[in-house]
Amino acid sequence: LAGESLRSLAAKRDFLIGTAVKPQPLQDEPTYREVVAREFNIIIPENHTKFSRLHPERDRYDFTQADAIVQFAKEHDIKVIGHALAWFHALPRWVVEGNFSREELMEILHDHIQTVVDHYRGQIYAWDVVNEPVEANGSLRETIWYKTIGPEYIDLALRWTREADPDTLLYINDYAEGLNSKSQSFYNLAKELRQRGAPLDAVGFQTHVGFLSSDNSEEVAENMKRYAELGLEVMITEMDVPIDQFSGTPEEQLEAQAKMYQDFLKVCLDASNCNTLVMWGFTDRHTWLTGFTGSKDPLIFDKSYQPKPAYHAMWEEL
Numbered sequence: 001l002a003g004e005s006l007r008s009l010a011a012k013r014d015f016l017i018g019t020a021v022k023p024q025p026l027q028d029e030p031t032y033r034e035v036v037a038r039e040f041n042i043i044i045p046e047n048h049t050k051f052s053r054l055h056p057e058r059d060r061y062d063f064t065q066a067d068a069i070v071q072f073a074k075e076h077d078i079k080v081i082g083h084a085l086a087w088f089h090a091l092p093r094w095v096v097e098g099n100f101s102r103e104e105l106m107e108i109l110h111d112h113i114q115t116v117v118d119h120y121r122g123q124i125y126a127w128d129v130v131n132e133p134v135e136a137n138g139s140l141r142e143t144i145w146y147k148t149i150g151p152e153y154i155d156l157a158l159r160w161t162r163e164a165d166p167d168t169l170l171y172i173n174d175y176a177e178g179l180n181s182k183s184q185s186f187y188n189l190a191k192e193l194r195q196r197g198a199p200l201d202a203v204g205f206q207t208h209v210g211f212l213s214s215d216n217s218e219e220v221a222e223n224m225k226r227y228a229e230l231g232l233e234v235m236i237t238e239m240d241v242p243i244d245q246f247s248g249t250p251e252e253q254l255e256a257q258a259k260m261y262q263d264f265l266k267v268c269l270d271a272s273n274c275n276t277l278v279m280w281g282f283t284d285r286h287t288w289l290t291g292f293t294g295s296k297d298p299l300i301f302d303k304s305y306q307p308k309p310a311y312h313a314m315w316e317e318l
């Protein structure tokens, strides 16, 4: 099996294995580029398809950096996921401070979705249409979209995305993976959307293990099953696993991390409705957690791009 990568092993079983990517290291670090192209068959721009990046002013879109990522993907035959059309973070000031009426904000969201989804029509495997719609207490999150447009902003966003690109997979995304009140609400939302005939194909489980998300892979497996019964796919969309949540020596921590990656991969491989696992980066050199929680080394390659036990564990599982 020498010469095999995660990507080549995944391809043999029609599985999508991926990472979030940033344009800067993609441009500046040849090793970053090489590893992405060798190991992954799907990528998500970590920040550059968010609202504020693509649409910095009401009458101005900027696709430069997202285009560079999509172009890289095309050259290496890698699929791309777009993230995220309607979210409460990463909004430009002109949206947040605009004091728009319901009609105006609907027009703004419609224009945004139409323009962005049309720009990438035919080039995006799946769109994260609504990110983090549910609050920890189970109610719909009171975002600017929710408060101004009403709960139907979710149905509308899904419909507008489908209209702009009929051939891409549409999903809602949240950290609601285990079995708890939040994941129950996320499930109820998905179920109601299906019952109302909204164009929803899948749900995303962010899977920031031990930070926002459950570390209980058995619960995650259970949860996946009930989405299968609704006819919905599940994708693992942002997996990372900081090692400081595990006790023991550094070697033991790395082994526990490896087991977590392997367990979650196995859950997805074993489920009838999961064929995608994307990590929120791949090298500990570039992880959002450094700035956010200070959590340590959550990914499968170390800072020098050497594979960690977690890489080998996933390789074995594939």
Ligand code: XIL
Pocket: 046, 047, 131, 206, 238, 288
């Ligand atoms: C994070 C990025 O990784 C950071 O670089 C950025 O500063 C903030 O957003 N859930 C999501 C992602 O859906 O978009 C977030 O990404 C991480 C949590």
